[in-house]
Amino acid sequence: MKKCIIAISSINHAIRAEKYLSSNNFKVRIVKLQPNTTKKGCAYGLEISCKDVISAVSFLNNAGIPYSEIVR
Numbered sequence: 319m320k321k322c323i324i325a326i327s328s329i330n331h332a333i334r335a336e337k338y339l340s341s342n343n344f345k346v347r348i349v350k351l352q353p354n355t356t357k358k359g360c361a362y363g364l365e366i367s368c369k370d371v372i373s374a375v376s377f378l379n380n381a382g383i384p385y386s387e388i389v390r
Contacts, residue, residue: 319367319368319369320367320368320369320390321365321366321367321368322365322366322367322368322371322388322389322390323349323351323355323363323364323365323366323388323389324363324364324366324371324374324375324378324385324388324389325351325355325356325358325360325362325363325385325386325387325388325389326360326362326363326364326384326385326386327358327360327361327362327384327386328361328362329348329361329362331362331383331384331385332348332362332363332364333348334383335364335378335383335385336348336364338377338378338381338383339364339366339374339377339378342377344366344370344373344374344377345366345367345370346364346365346366346374347364347365348362348363348364348365349362349363349364349365350362351363351389355389356386356387356389357386357387358386358387360386360387363389364385368390371388375388
């Protein structure tokens with residue numbers, strides 16, 4: 319199964335997003351990113367199955383949890 323990363327700027331937002339998505343039956347885990355992984359240099363990301371990423375982003379948007387980009 320291919321994994322994607324939802325890049326998030328802060329650990330606080332990453333923890334909040336991970337808890338929220340997990341409570342909605344998504345399998346996610348927080349990962350530390352290298353600064354050059356994203357355009358904005360985000361430090362953290364949520365690793366998730368690429369097949370679930372669109373739904374997960376929709377959940378994050380509805381909850382008002384910010385993210386910067388999707389890394390495939």
